[in-house]
Amino acid sequence: MADKNTVVTIRNDRLTVAVKALGAEMTSVKTAGGTERLWQGDPAWWSGQAPLLFPVAGSFRDDEYILNNKTYHMPKHGFAKYRVFDVEAQDEDSVTFLLAGENARHEGFPFDYELRVRYALEENRIKIDYTIANLGDSPLYACIGAHEAYACPDGVDSYEIAFDEDEGGYVANSLFERGCLSRKRENIALQNNALPLHAADFEGTTLTFLTLKSRGVTLRRRTGERIAHVDYAGFNYLLLWTIPGAGYICIEPWSNHPDFIDTNKQLPAKPGVIPVAAHDTATRTHTLTIY
Helix, strand or coil, rough: CCCCCEEEEEHHHHHHHHEECCCCEEEEEEECCCEEEECCCCCCCCCCCCCEEEECCCCCCHHHEEECEEEEEEEEEECCCCCEEEEEEECCCEEEEEECHHCCEEEEEECCEEEEEEEEEEEEEEEEEEEEEEEECEEEEEEEEECCEEECCCCCCHHEECCCCCCEEEEEEEECCCCEEEEEEEECCCCCCCCCCHHHCCCCCEEECCCCCCEEEEECCCCCHHHHEEEECCCCCCEECCCCCCCEEEEEECCCCEEEEEEECCCHHCCCEEEECCCCCEEEEEEECCC
């Protein structure tokens, strides 16, 4: 049985990746040359590294939703990151973590389910599969979000995010109001289809992109050196976050987005919610290429 201190290391000739059972969260991503690409969780800034966001990414309005005329409370980013997953399967270059049974229960999530998170190395890529199995007789509704923090030891202002598809010269950032998304957006200009990162842009907020054409981005130094490519074909939205002054940038593919301030709170109608039919499964995948 895994406990909160269990850490599983997988490796091949290109990467060494450590994942802890607590939250099925990556704690280290090292290249063959020994370069650490994952933020190491300095609690003076932020102790997280790559938390799994389930069964919601971000916040419901008032931290609650409605299902079948009943209101349920759910904290920001859900509860999976606080649970110890079992190690269901493991070999040298892959590991599968399982959240199931009583350990998967939460009073704000009234479903009978299992959640599997599989990390598999393929050359210099980390393929991450999230599979929700609905064990119940009624539809299940859930969301998934990733929150990997990439180390930027010289400060985020030395980096940029390059988009796979031509975004037309700008990206539309959705603005927050009282902890929810407003219906307002601001256009942020790109330079050669890349977004230069500025710590000041993250003062008290997260950059939230709901209308991107791209389903992949590259984190690179402005000198051109690539750090990582994030392919998120299985996700609808992309968010960027850091704390100004900290040495990381989070690149976050989410299936859902934070609630709009005028939401009706109905869970089945939430944009990006994943419906899973009775006794069926649903999988979302994103892939990290590490340079």
